[in-house]
Amino acid sequence: MTSRSVTLLGSTGSIGTQAVEVIDAHPGRFEVRALAAGGRDLAQLARQAVHLQVEQVAVSLQGADVRDRVEEALDHAAREAGLTAYRPEVITGPDAATTVAGNGADVVLNGVTGSIGLRPTLAALAAGSTLALANKESLIVGGPIVRAAAAPGQIVPVDSEHSAIAQCLRGGRREELRRLVVTASGGPFRGLTREQLRDVTPEQALAHPTWDMGRVVTTNSATLVNKGLEVIEAHLLFDVPFDDIEVVVHPQSVVHSMVEFVDGSTLVQASPPTMHIPIALGLSWPDRLADVAAPCDWSSASTWEFLPLDHEAFPAVRLAERVGRAGGTFPAVYNAANEECVDAFHEGRLRFPDIVDVVARVVDDHAGGNGSDAPGVDLSVDQVLAADAWARRAASDRIAGAAPDRPHP
Ligand SMILES: NC(=O)C1=CN([C@@H]2O[C@H](COP(=O)(O)OP(=O)(O)OC[C@H]3O[C@@H](n4cnc5c(N)ncnc54)[C@H](OP(=O)(O)O)[C@@H]3O)[C@@H](O)[C@H]2O)C=CC1
Numbered sequence: 001m002t003s004r005s006v007t008l009l010g011s012t013g014s015i016g017t018q019a020v021e022v023i024d025a026h027p028g029r030f031e032v033r034a035l036a037a038g039g040r041d042l043a044q045l046a047r048q049a050v051h052l053q054v055e056q057v058a059v060s061l062q063g064a065d066v067r068d069r070v071e072e073a074l075d076h077a078a079r080e081a082g083l084t085a086y087r088p089e090v091i092t093g094p095d096a097a098t099t100v101a102g103n104g105a106d107v108v109l110n111g112v113t114g115s116i117g118l119r120p121t122l123a124a125l126a127a128g129s130t131l132a133l134a135n136k137e138s139l140i141v142g143g144p145i146v147r148a149a150a151a152p153g154q155i156v157p158v159d160s161e162h163s164a165i166a167q168c169l170r171g172g173r174r175e176e177l178r179r180l181v182v183t184a185s186g187g188p189f190r191g192l193t194r195e196q197l198r199d200v201t202p203e204q205a206l207a208h209p210t211w212d213m214g215r216v217v218t219t220n221s222a223t224l225v226n227k228g229l230e231v232i233e234a235h236l237l238f239d240v241p242f243d244d245i246e247v248v249v250h251p252q253s254v255v256h257s258m259v260e261f262v263d264g265s266t267l268v269q270a271s272p273p274t275m276h277i278p279i280a281l282g283l284s285w286p287d288r289l290a291d292v293a294a295p296c297d298w299s300s301a302s303t304w305e306f307l308p309l310d311h312e313a314f315p316a317v318r319l320a321e322r323v324g325r326a327g328g329t330f331p332a333v334y335n336a337a338n339e340e341c342v343d344a345f346h347e348g349r350l351r352f353p354d355i356v357d358v359v360a361r362v363v364d365d366h367a368g369g370n371g372s373d374a375p376g377v378d379l380s381v382d383q384v385l386a387a388d389a390w391a392r393r394a395a396s397d398r399i400a401g402a403a404p405d406r407p408h409p
């Protein structure tokens with residue numbers, strides 16, 4: 001089998017480092033051409049660059065000394081590895097990830113967090129690369145823009161639920177599909193009431209019961225905003241109406257989602273919780289790589305539970321369905337307001353249940369005509385980014401009003 005060239009965006013994060021593990025475990029299958037990161041850990045990025053011998057290293061930091069710092073880190077990592085002649089191209093600044101995303105690699109894995117991933121997603125699609133998409137936010141905020149930019153099959157989902165659905169769809173024809181069932185772990189606060197959620201801490205929110213992930217997606221799992229985003233993601237990826245997408249709580253995170261067909265049959269995709277499988281499929285689609293992860297162990301007793309979601313304690317999914325149906329800039333507003341609220345929660349400026357309450361108020365303000373809005377097919381990237389910026393400001397104002405007392409001193 002021929003080797004695929006790969007560009008890894010967000011290479012130092014949870015998805016990025018696991019992608020490197022998958023690539024290392026399959027020598028000869030992939031050649032990593034470029035890495036991009038935010039620049040919080042230049043030493044790690046440089047070690048990855050030297051290890052993978054990439055041609056390009058992109059860092060989104062801006063500043064007079066950034067290039068020198070990246071080159072210094074690369075020199076240091078190369079010396080440590082006994083390689084003095086290694087000199088990749090270094091790209092810096094806010095557009096760095098977008099630049100390497102457009103380098104025409106066979107596969108671009110977008111593992112950046114947040115709506116900042118929109119331009120890189122569009123650059124990868126414009127360059128004709130297969131987009132292995134972990135950065136769900138770019139699809140959600142870009143909506144019709146991203147869909148229009150993608151050729152059929154050009155986006156391969158890496159999010160575990162959507163990878164599961166894509167795998168299940170290989171077992172039945174699209175026109176035979178009745179509905180999608182998206183599983184949710186329920187997060188660390190499953191079973192708590194809204195009142196009990198008032199005093200939970202950031203540390204508790206980051207203790208996900210089944211997955212080890214980055215800070216934002218882990219917090220979103222706790223609020224169920226992640227599941228709200230994933231419902232919109234499923235609608236956009238598979239063109240299924242919101243009425244035909246159901247969320248079910250499955251605390252074990254072994255069934256990663258399901259597809260129900262018209263005859264009453266349901267196909268599920270199951271594996272112990274690891275992102276290695278969806279990452280490997282994202283890189284090698286439509287082929288499967290061998291021995292990516294341990295399969296389910298059927299030799300000992302185990303239980304899979306499926307429970308309804310408590311929408312009163314966790315209103316984020318219903319709110320996401322509303323913004324998803326509204327379309328236009330509403331999903332971008334939901335996402336951007338949430339990104340602001342997640343930061344505020346971790347900085348002790350907002351209580352946990354106020355995250356989704358503030359997002360809902362910002363969405364209501366948007367529905368009332370605030371923030372630039374352009375529903376429908378004519379949406380532009382500039383309009384999305386303007387709505388994103390407006391939602392961040394609106395959320396900040398609301399956060400300042402929502403937290404007169406500091407919940408986490
Ligand atoms: N982790 C998981 O298991 C899963 C994650 N996802 C999705 O995948 C995406 C990544 O999540 P995760 O890996 O957990 O997040 P992390 O926070 O662990 O990693 C994010 C990565 O993106 C980099 N980054 C941040 N800003 C930029 C930028 N402007 N340009 C280039 N790189 C940047 C970060 O670098 P730095 O630290 O230097 O800023 C880091 O390498 C999210 O959209 C998430 O929802 C989906 C399913 C599962």
Ligand SMILES: CC(=O)[C@@H](O)[C@H](O)COP(=O)(O)O
Pocket residue numbers: 159160161183184185186187211217220221222226227275
């Ligand atoms: C692994 C993955 O895909 C995450 O997005 C996961 O879905 C988080 O788990 P929950 O949101 O179901 O808690």
Ligand SMILES: [Mn+2]
Pocket residue numbers: 159160161230
């Ligand atoms: Mn997911």
